[in-house]
Amino acid sequence: MRHPVLKMEGISKEFPGVKALSDVSFELYPGEVHALMGENGAGKSTLMKILSGVYSPTQGTIRLKGKEVTFGNPLDAQRQGVSIIHQEFNLFSNLTAAENIFIDRPEMVGRFRRIQWSKMYDEAQRLVDSIGGGEIDVRQEVRHLGVHSQQVIEIAKALSFQADVLIMDEPSAALPENEVKKMFDVVNRLRAQGVAIVYVSHRMKEIFEIADKVTVLRDGAKIDTRGIEEVTEQSLIQMMVGKEVGQLYPVREQKHDQEVVLKAEQLSLDSAHNVSFELRKGEILGLFGVPGSGTHTIAERLFGLRRGTGEIIIHGTAVKINSPSQAKAKKIAYVPPDRHRQGIIKPMSIRQNLSIPMLPQLSKYTVLDEARIKEMSKEYMEKLRIKAPSDGQSVDFLSGGNQQKVVIGKWLAANPDILILEEPTRGVDVGAKAEIYNIIHQLAQEGLSILLISSEMPEVIGLSDRILVLYKGTIVHEFAHGEADQEQLLQRASHPLSEGGCL
Amino acid sequence: MKKLALTLLTGVLALNLAACGSTSGNQTDNGGKPNQGASGSRTYFMNPKSIGPAYWAAAEKGAKKAAADLKVEVLFNAPTEADSSKQINMIQDMLTRKVSGIGVSPNDAKAVGPVFKKAKGQGVNIVTWDSDAPDTERQYYVAPATDQEVGELLAKTIGEEIGGKGQVAFMVAGLGSQNQIAKSDAAKAYFAANYPDIEVVTTVASDDDQQKAYANAQNLLQTYPDLKGIIGFAGGEPPAAAEVVEQAVKAGTLEKNQVAITGIAVPSVVKNYIKNGTIKTDIIWDPGKLAYVTVYIMDQLAQGKEIKDGMEIPNIGTVKVDGQSVFIGTLEVTNENVDSFDF
């Protein structure tokens, strides 16, 4: 009979005016991967914060290896064996990988209070190697490392505390599809070593691939814990949402022989080589590739954020696009992947955020035309169903989905011909996702040409009319509508020739 | 709300502190209420170039003494840096206060023109001291001697000390400061006329920063190994030069008396160097006396009395009056008399 390494009983957490968690119990056994699911606001993050020592529960007990414990702070929790890896990494980009793992740790201090660098490097390398990060040089500064390597460093940091319990919050969110596999390898190793893992993710596919058990939270209460073999995607969604959800992706009608709106010819820069493609009126063109394959570079090139060689032809005439403002003048719009850093200005109001790209048109002699701005923001709030008490509200208070709608809305207001969408549903919960998919579909129906770049394969497959696959900067395959499935797509994106290679 | 109250409270406290500061700062202030009995007491504003240098501190003592002797009120204040726009702002403020006379040592002779004009329009007497502002509405100028005379005296002193030949370097407080320019130009002209063999190699400026003056002097010795003399045209320069020369002598890189130093400096600051013989002669005048005379002249003007050549000023003695200028004379500080000065 195995004993649970962690047992949470009757956990409740109240914030002034809100009950975030009520009477949640949770058991975790060594060597299992336990998925924690729920829509945004279901109480996942509160539960994790309690478990990792950020909050202390209003009620309930936590038992670690049979002993009742309380965590004063995250460091305390780590020392007792519970570590968390946040979605946003907590790394010091200016320090070496080794130092990130062993930051401020007394055990690295030797005589004369001297930090033993060689010991630190050795142990860090050993730790990193043990979870399959052998290619990482721990003497490198973290800012020179890729996202996956950074995650490995985060995991190594957690393990350096002899973690019994490891909480991984959306570990695949920042990772390219091919590196998710590598991450799974790491998780499997940890499982084999007897570490208990709480795996928080929105991505169904991953849950089924990696988890042993799944617990679903909704509205601050636990719905159920089940073995992974007992559930299906549909039943999980139902548990999370509490009602049946319809089709996530709208059905797209195929139109043919539409005029070509955008033609890219031999675009080259950095990782992209001679990329050529055509985008037609009213079409959703999916562009898929693992990060580093050049999809992001192409988007940046088309929007004038970066310069390179090759030609961009819009409506039959070659144009120069050397800056975002030139792109905007050519009626190209871009919804960038990182909403917080590139999409919204948090303290500003919805109205201001919506109107920013359009201000030259919404002002006379640079003086803003308030009436028209209000009219416009009202129009797009309604059109995109942005839920907020008023357009004067700061976007900071909106949910992720509504924020994303603001980012899309601000470009729709600019009335573009071409819309580049990159990761349009990153960090958005299921309900809002469906809404955004519908909006994208609607826009294409209305004649907008959309270039869709996403690392979520179901999204690309479900929405696109055609899919181009990029591998190492070149287009290696084109899928027509309905041709692609996830397996094929991933295979093309990681190129058949490289199988068994360095992947 | 609590923070708000706290902020306001501290603001009020700070101002109270200020008011206390003002009373303790002015011995003759009538308990912090300046305009009390305006008919009886006259108030004068003495405005040096800046607050901080020892020279002006000595002048303040003289001004305060005059205030006590003449039973008038004297406010002595200036900006912390020798900046003419700040100085003029302060004079304007004092005109609002309707003082009976203002004694100014202008940072810029031309810039004070407009404000002096305004003062005259309000019937406030302006007397310049230490530095002049010719071609303005000022009534008198109180000085030890003209800038030209002082410059020539310095040139003559160093010329005699180094035997009329060799390299000399000038150290000034600011390259843009007029009294410095006037004095150094006079010294240059004097060399050209009387000591054609003396070469003025360079002029370095310290911007009133002691460390910079010190570094300047070090660099001078390094750059001009044949340097024979240094003239320091402002209070901070001679001690810095002397300090550097003394250290060089001590370190053996320079022979004693190889570089002669003279300049304008308050005796108390250069006392040790004079005693050591690093500085043979230092030119100075009593800034306290200068300020005293300025206050006295203003008081005379305010009472409608005449200013005459050779007039006797109580506690000071006679002064020379030449047109609109009042001269109190310069002093040469040497090893013999250095202990006799109290400033």
Place this chain on the structure above:
Amino acid sequence: MKRLLNVHEAPIIIFTILVTLLFSILSPDFLQFENIRLILDQNISMFIVAIGMTMVILLGGMDLSVGSVLAVTATSVGLFLSNGIHPWIAAAMGICIGVLCGMVNGYFIAIRKIPDIIVTLATMYIFRGIAVGISGGTWMTNFPEGFRFFGQGYVLGISFPLLIAVILIAIFIYLMKFTRSGRRIYSIGGNGPAAKLAGISVARTKFKVYVLSGLLVGIASVIFAAKVGSVQASTAGSSLAFEVMAAVLIGGGSIFGGVGTIAGTMLGVLFMGIVKNGLIISKVSPFWVSAATGFLIILAIVINTLQRIRQNKGKEGDLV
């Protein structure tokens, strides 16, 4: 060779060498042992203050008050001396006052959490006022012979202040590289919230850094007073803050924190010292001196920026 070029301080080293060459061509006196000693000697207090400033800037802050702290401590040392206190005790008390000033800055910045620039701008005014206030407007001068030792003395044939500076530099390089406290400074400057999660007390580290900065300014001011021989409270160290900050940034530091080394800063100070000395030695017209200094500062920064651009090229997809 390539490895050498990738050293963080490479551009400033090369630029310093170039400037040195230029001055040696312009004046044969420049590259003399005597002159090099002079440059070091003139910048001792800069070196020491810059150590503290490097730590402050590594935290992502800045300290505008160092000049005023220098004035307060130097003036109080002068006052102690004129009251007949033994030079060693006076120096120690002066350093304590420096520490006290650092504690005031640290209190408002670390504990009251007011932005550094506002606190130090305010204390810059306050300390300067206090300095001139306690000096009574007079100069601190005529220091006793025993006190001069701090600025001019020799120990085993080595200049005492230089020795102190070298020791301090060595200690702080060690502290920054080999102790937890030093690494905490880097980690807070690199990623404050992450440092907090790692259990590092941001407030305590900030407080410590400002106190240390105060301590270093205190030491520097004793050397300053003993060396220059007189202190004028109203102007002592008036341009120090900007100059030292420029030195740190020339030496490869980033105003945003987390990047920079003590060694780099020392090079930055040396660079500024060389420029100031070289311009006078090569007999450049006095009117050109500060124009040329400013130009070289800008040039040094441009060169540093070039390096950053070169390093970041071809690293698309990185998080930072």
Place this chain on the structure above:
Amino acid sequence: MSAWASRFPLKGNKLIVQMLLLLVIIVLFSFLSPYFLTVTNFMNVLNQMVEVGLIAIPMTMIIISGAMDLSVGSILAFSAVCMGVAYERGIDIWISMIIGLLAGLLCGAVNGYLIARHRMQAIVVTIGMLVMLRGLVYVINQGRPISGFPDAFYFMGQQYIGFIPVNAIFLVVMFLLASFVMKKTRFSTYVYGIGNNEEVVRYSGISVVRIRFILFMLSGLFSALAGIFLVSRLASAEATSGTNIELDVITATLIGGTHIFGGRGSLSGTFVGLLIIVFLRNGLNLLGVSVLYQAVILGALLLLAVGNKKFNGE
């Protein structure tokens, strides 16, 4: 609440503390000094705050955009002396004035080029410019003050319309104008946007480089304007003018509630901040308080007024 307040949650109406402080200062000094509460004194104060005030306009904008310009004092002196030298060479005074303004613009352009185009750290670049321009002033003029401008030119700095000084009217007009720009034009949205999240503004198809460049050009232009008004007021162009003026300007801006790290602030706040500083100075001067105590009081005020609000939560 006006429509504007809701449009700009960043600007807020948080000037209550500042207004009360100003009120307290005025009331207190009115009791302490009989000369304080007079029309002449107030006009006097207005006349004196013009140069700092003019520079504070672009400085507020630059700080809101998340940068800082420390070279303003040197630009002031540089353009003042350029104008003076031009006039001395026999060029018509009004054309000399334009030369002075162009000199300021040029300095601003250099700052802007390095900071906006090449993304160099603003503080470092402007410290370098501070040193270099101050040096250039001495180069072009050997440090000698220039005076003897025609009377018509002094109109700007010394004359009154009614009982109000001409330059104060100019300042107020400029403040109203700039305030309008910072409230009702798209330029303001960009400036606040850059201060809060530069990337978003860039990703919205707006040239951040151009906005930053314009800001530093404005700073150069206004510093030059301040230089010209200073010369007109003092009848003399000096090499030392404007030394340390950046500290006054920044202090006023901060007391006025502008966030040091950008994103928040207002010109009306800066104006109140300016009034607080100048009235405080003026009042203390009238009382004959030594400048030493004045510095201490100003520092304490900065610390308590600005610090108390705990602008940046850790």
